[in-house]
Amino acid sequence: MGYHSLVFLSLLVLAVGGGAALAEAIPGGWSPIKNVTEPHVVEIAKYAVREYDKRSGAKLKLVKVVKGETQVVSGTNYRLVLAAKDGSATANYQAVVWEKPWLHFRNLTSFKPLLS
Numbered sequence: 001m002g003y004h005s006l007v008f009l010s011l012l013v014l015a016v017g018g019g020a021a022l023a024e025a026i027p028g029g030w031s032p033i034k035n036v037t038e039p040h041v042v043e044i045a046k047y048a049v050r051e052y053d054k055r056s057g058a059k060l061k062l063v064k065v066v067k068g069e070t071q072v073v074s075g076t077n078y079r080l081v082l083a084a085k086d087g088s089a090t091a092n093y094q095a096v097v098w099e100k101p102w103l104h105f106r107n108l109t110s111f112k113p114l115l116s
């Protein structure tokens with residue numbers, strides 16, 4: 001790895017680490033989900049995969065939720081990293097689901113493969 005990519009990588013780590021610290025300090029920021037095996041979190045992940053399959057025609061199946069964060073914004077935004085199976089290949093995806101439980105409203109706002 002060259003010098004420049006090392007510098008870039010260090011900056012990236014700083015930026016990501018700093019962002020996480022900020023998220024805890026700022027209201028409306030993202031906070032980590034402590035227990036990603038909680039039934040509601042798993043349900044949100046299942047919804048995300050189901051909705052993505054419906055919209056895209058893919059046939060992904062949820063394997064597990066790897067990690068996630070939530071943000072309070074007139075309801076809750078869930079930003080989850082989840083493992084899903086596409087046939088026999090398992091890959092990680094990032095899904096964002098917005099939920100307003102009192103309106104029974106849920107929407108998948110983003111779903112994309114994560115480069116690992």
Ligand SMILES: *[C@@H]1O[C@H](CO)[C@@H](O)[C@H](O)[C@H]1NC(C)=O
Nearest residue numbers: 034035036037038039040042
């Ligand atoms: C996480 O949630 C699951 C399901 O509710 C529960 O069985 C498990 O004990 C929890 N783990 C921790 C560390 O709280």
Ligand SMILES: *[C@@H]1O[C@H](CO)[C@@H](O)[C@H](O)[C@H]1NC(C)=O
Nearest residue numbers: 098105106107108109110111
């Ligand atoms: C749900 O999210 C998608 C993608 O961001 C958006 O196009 C759509 O309008 C949203 N639907 C509702 C009901 O908010």
